[in-house]
Amino acid sequence: MTDTTHAGQAGIEYPPEAVPPPPPRRPGVSGTLRNSWRQLTSMRTALLLLFLLALAAVPGSLLPQRGLNAGKVQEFYAAHPTLAPLVDRLSGFNVFGAPWFAAIYLALFLSLAGCVLPRMWRQASGLRARPPAAPRHLRRLPSSATWAAVGDPVTVVDRYRSSLRGWRIDVRSEPDGSVALAGEKGFAKEAGNLLFHLSLLLLLVGVALGGLFGYKGNVLIKEGDAFSNTVAYYDTISPGRQFSPRQLAPFTVVLNDFRATYQPDGEPQTFGATVSYTPQPGVKQRAYDVRVNHPLQVDGAKLYLIGHGYALHFQVRGPDGKLAYDAAQPFLPRDASFASDGVVKVPDIPPGKDGKQRQLGFSGFFTPTTILGPKGLESGYPAARNPAVTLLAWQGDLGLDNGRPQSVYGLQTRGLHRVVDAAGKPATKTLRPGETLTLPGGAGAITFVGFSEFATFQITSDPGRQLALIAAILLIAGLLVSMRVRRRRIWLRVRLGNPSDGGRTVVEAGGLARNDPESFAEEFAGICARLGALPTAPDDGHQAAHDPATKEN
Amino acid sequence: MPVDLTLAHRSDTLLFLAVVVYSLAMLGFAAEFSFSRRAGVARALSRGELRRSRSPVRVGGGSADTELPQAPRTPPAGADVDTTGDHLGRLAVVLTGVAFALHAGSVVTRGLAAHRWPWGNMYEYSSMVALVATGAFLLLLTRERVRYLGAFVLLFVVLFLGLAGTVLYVPAGPLIPALQSYWIAIHVAAAITASGTFAVGAIITLLYLLRESYDRATAAGRRTRISSVGRLLPPAASLDRVAYRVHAFAFPLWTFAVVAGAIWAESAWGRYWGWDPKETWSFITWVIYAGYLHARATAGWRGRKAAMIALVGFTALTVDYYIVNIFLVGLHSYAGV
Ligand code: HEM
Numbered sequence: 034m035t036d037t038t039h040a041g042q043a044g045i046e047y048p049p050e051a052v053p054p055p056p057p058r059r060p061g062v063s064g065t066l067r068n069s070w071r072q073l074t075s076m077r078t079a080l081l082l083l084f085l086l087a088l089a090a091v092p093g094s095l096l097p098q099r100g101l102n103a104g105k106v107q108e109f110y111a112a113h114p115t116l117a118p119l120v121d122r123l124s125g126f127n128v129f130g131a132p133w134f135a136a137i138y139l140a141l142f143l144s145l146a147g148c149v150l151p152r153m154w155r156q157a158s159g160l161r162a163r164p165p166a167a168p169r170h171l172r173r174l175p176s177s178a179t180w181a182a183v184g185d186p187v188t189v190v191d192r193y194r195s196s197l198r199g200w201r202i203d204v205r206s207e208p209d210g211s212v213a214l215a216g217e218k219g220f221a222k223e224a225g226n227l228l229f230h231l232s233l234l235l236l237l238v239g240v241a242l243g244g245l246f247g248y249k250g251n252v253l254i255k256e257g258d259a260f261s262n263t264v265a266y267y268d269t270i271s272p273g274r275q276f277s278p279r280q281l282a283p284f285t286v287v288l289n290d291f292r293a294t295y296q297p298d299g300e301p302q303t304f305g306a307t308v309s310y311t312p313q314p315g316v317k318q319r320a321y322d323v324r325v326n327h328p329l330q331v332d333g334a335k336l337y338l339i340g341h342g343y344a345l346h347f348q349v350r351g352p353d354g355k356l357a358y359d360a361a362q363p364f365l366p367r368d369a370s371f372a373s374d375g376v377v378k379v380p381d382i383p384p385g386k387d388g389k390q391r392q393l394g395f396s397g398f399f400t401p402t403t404i405l406g407p408k409g410l411e412s413g414y415p416a417a418r419n420p421a422v423t424l425l426a427w428q429g430d431l432g433l434d435n436g437r438p439q440s441v442y443g444l445q446t447r448g449l450h451r452v453v454d455a456a457g458k459p460a461t462k463t464l465r466p467g468e469t470l471t472l473p474g475g476a477g478a479i480t481f482v483g484f485s486e487f488a489t490f491q492i493t494s495d496p497g498r499q500l501a502l503i504a505a506i507l508l509i510a511g512l513l514v515s516m517r518v519r520r521r522r523i524w525l526r527v528r529l530g531n532p533s534d535g536g537r538t539v540v541e542a543g544g545l546a547r548n549d550p551e552s553f554a555e556e557f558a559g560i561c562a563r564l565g566a567l568p569t570a571p572d573d574g575h576q577a578a579h580d581p582a583t584k585e586n
Numbered sequence: 587m588p589v590d591l592t593l594a595h596r597s598d599t600l601l602f603l604a605v606v607v608y609s610l611a612m613l614g615f616a617a618e619f620s621f622s623r624r625a626g627v628a629r630a631l632s633r634g635e636l637r638r639s640r641s642p643v644r645v646g647g648g649s650a651d652t653e654l655p656q657a658p659r660t661p662p663a664g665a666d667v668d669t670t671g672d673h674l675g676r677l678a679v680v681l682t683g684v685a686f687a688l689h690a691g692s693v694v695t696r697g698l699a700a701h702r703w704p705w706g707n708m709y710e711y712s713s714m715v716a717l718v719a720t721g722a723f724l725l726l727l728t729r730e731r732v733r734y735l736g737a738f739v740l741l742f743v744v745l746f747l748g749l750a751g752t753v754l755y756v757p758a759g760p761l762i763p764a765l766q767s768y769w770i771a772i773h774v775a776a777a778i779t780a781s782g783t784f785a786v787g788a789i790i791t792l793l794y795l796l797r798e799s800y801d802r803a804t805a806a807g808r809r810t811r812i813s814s815v816g817r818l819l820p821p822a823a824s825l826d827r828v829a830y831r832v833h834a835f836a837f838p839l840w841t842f843a844v845v846a847g848a849i850w851a852e853s854a855w856g857r858y859w860g861w862d863p864k865e866t867w868s869f870i871t872w873v874i875y876a877g878y879l880h881a882r883a884t885a886g887w888r889g890r891k892a893a894m895i896a897l898v899g900f901t902a903l904t905v906d907y908y909i910v911n912i913f914l915v916g917l918h919s920y921a922g923v
Contacts, residue, residue: 076883077884087874087877090869094866094867100861326769326850327853495858502858508841512837512841513838516834
């Protein structure tokens with residue numbers, strides 16, 4: 034590798050720009066392939082692909098994304114019924130999983146590998162190479178100096194060699210009897226740059242591992258309830274492509290208590306969930322405090338607290354006066370003051386006198402701090418200072434037996450009608466804890482017994498996580514080294530002086546900065562001084578940056 | 587602990603005073619810049635630079651920087667240096683230091699008033715970014731002759747603080763739970779430092795582009811509207827070099843901020859990367875600045891084109907801050923106004 038092919042700031046050889054491409058002599062298949070490879074691994078292509086990548090990410094932030102918020106995608110469908118399917122076809126709602134997005138980053142990483150691997154090879158062989166021999170005219174270098182020394186050239190060079198710590202040194206004797214020392218520093222710059230780029234590849238591997246073998250799911254747990262880490266317990270689960278349910282660590286979690294505190298203006302202040310968990314069947318139960326920023330880790334899975342709300346305890350009696358329902362039902366918050374919506378479904382009602390079964394359903398609106406707003410009841414504060422639930426009663430077929438899945442948080446009103454009194458007024462009432470709504474016509478009664486809280490958790494497992502973290506750390510380390518290290522070369526030529534020099538030994542020194550040249554003149558002067566010499570007057574035009582204008586620390 | 591209202595009020599007053607002093611300093615720099623007779627010196631210097639610009643490098647190939655003219659030198663002895671301008675400039679530096687101290691006082695009292703790190707909402711974040719931008723400028727002053735930057739950096743600082751103190755202002759208060767983590771000290775501090783430094787980088791890059799088009803116009807014998815500013819600026823190569831140094835400092839910091847954010851996201855939300863709008867735009871910003879660093883090493887892209895990329899990067903950073911925080915809902919939304 035000869036120096037004259039170097040180009041660019043770090044003195045690295047960049048394939049197509051620095052070395053003019055060979056004339057297209059061989060138009061055969063292998064020649065075409067070779068040319069395409071050369072194109073792909075060129076700096077220009079890397080630049081282009083970087084831009085494409087940045088550009089391709091933009092729609093991912095502007096269009097609603099399924100993985101982030103499926104509801105927003107539905108809203109988009111409703112608002113733009115003609116445009117939405119087209120956007121969907123182009124993976125617009127899943128930009129970061131889109132084939133065209135993958136094509137861009139895969140091309141970029143292919144280019145990266147093609148560019149970095151040969152450079153690693155060169156770097157490795159460069160480690161053994163001798164620093165380049167001293168040029169004939171050291172005074173023509175950007176920085177140079179001449180001084181006199183005591184001793185014969187070999188001794189002088191030996192002395193200098195030992196005071197140039199941290200430099201790669203090579204000493205050669207020249208035909209005219211002088212001794213030349215070549216020194217080189219800053220190999221770490223290229224090494225750092227390579228480490229940076231290789232870490233990017235490693236990061237991609239880490240991300241891919243997570244995408245293939247990881248999973249992510251959500252569960253809602255009421256205070257006092259337990260959760261077992263099996264697919265059936267999850268409300269939603271999104272597994273990686275190679276995920277198998279057997280990967281789920283067999284732990285169970287019981288939510289003992291959930292607490293939330295709020296500032297006077299209703300902004301949340303602290304959340305915390307006290308849980309007991311069993312890492313594996315047969316192991317002793319342990320306690321843990323799950324908070325925001327403080328997940329529970331079990332067996333490679335992590336359990337995060339992501340939300341909370343109120344679970345309302347109701348008792349429902351049928352026309353026969355017997356208890357038909359006695360349970361707590363989570364109500365999902367609709368705003369920051371925890372006004373919440375929920376339903377109660379009571380399928381097990383005995384048939385009435387006419388022999389027809391009328392199942393009961395209630396849709397409810399819970400307000401932890403109930404106030405009367407301009408549009409009716411609303412919640413004034415997230416904590417339960419004045420809790421009340423407003424219920425509306427329904428009767429008929431809940432539709433639970435028709436095989437179609439339905440949400441536990443909503444009523445399917447197709448088979449239902451409102452329970453009304455003789456005057457045709459719907460049966461509705463706002464209940465405080467302990468109060469009862471008695472349905473007209475002896476249809477039954479519902480009692481709001483009390484309330485507790487629930488917490489929602491996200492459970493994730495990402496086997497690529499550690500690797501990605503290591504890659505990120507290496508990436509930053511490589512970057513810092515690459516951006517900070519300075520590459521320098523110096524040469525010293527020591528010869529016995531002519532009679533005109535007074536017969537003393539003469540040292541000629543020259544130096545060259547391969548990056549950050551503006552600070553070099555000073556460094557060079559420092560090196561010369563350390564070698565025990567006062568540099569001669571600056572060489573006009575070369576010994577340039579010697580004034581404070583380009584001072585640098 | 588409740589907010590200390592007296593301290594919070596003092597913080598607001600200090601910021602107001604800082605803006606006033608910043609404005610005075612800006613006027614000082616602007617006066618030095620425009621009234622001084624350095625124009626002649628600058629021209630002579632750039633001629634001198636061009637003479638020196640024949641590549642002096644014989645071995646090891648030309649580096650991007652040495653191929654270009656070098657930085658401005660101190661004016662040759664006996665040059666016609668305008669002392670009034672110089673005095674104004676020195677005064678402006680002192681004023682900037684005073685304003686910086688007032689500004690830092692405002693940030694510290696705000697933190698003490700709310701008993702937390704003073705970067706929990708857009709107002710506080712903006713104030714910190716402006717503080718870092720001024721700090722970066724003052725630091726640069728100790729290493730390079732960059733007083734010409736003063737008027738431009740402080741113009742940015744004053745406008746940015748003006749926007750923060752009016753539109754984005756919120757009274758001091760505690761943090762919401764999602765932000766209560768020591769990661770806020772690390773991740774947000776890194777993002778702030780990188781952003782403030784990128785801002786200074788963008789300003790220098792703009793000046794570089796100005797100077798560069800002035801040079802081209804002059805070479806073609808044309809006069810342009812920007813001539814009056816362009817001829818007062820240091821040589822393009824020097825601007826380009828300083829801009830690169832500033833970006834090269836900010837980029838690893840931004841990288842660190844993004845990585846620290848990912849680590850925090852992992853512990854707060856259960857995934858280290860989820861393409862939330864904030865994450866997406868931080869990524870876009872990072873990729874564009876990586877493109878800038880690449881462009882500087884790519885034949886045919888150095889100089890003007892690379893500078894444009896840096897400005898595109900800063901645009902992405904601005905989108906990341908204003909547009910994403912205010913208009914694009916995501917997990918980071920609470921970082922909002
Ligand atoms: C994932 C895509 C890539 C990213 C994010 C990236 C990022 C960067 C960054 C930030 C730098 C400046 C820091 C340093 O010098 O270490 C850099 C430098 C460099 N990159 Fe990349 N790069 C990518 C792909 C590539 C590819 C495909 C090539 C080969 C064509 C390449 C070749 C280089 C070279 C030669 C330098 C040194 C430039 C100089 O001398 O200043 N990179 N890259």
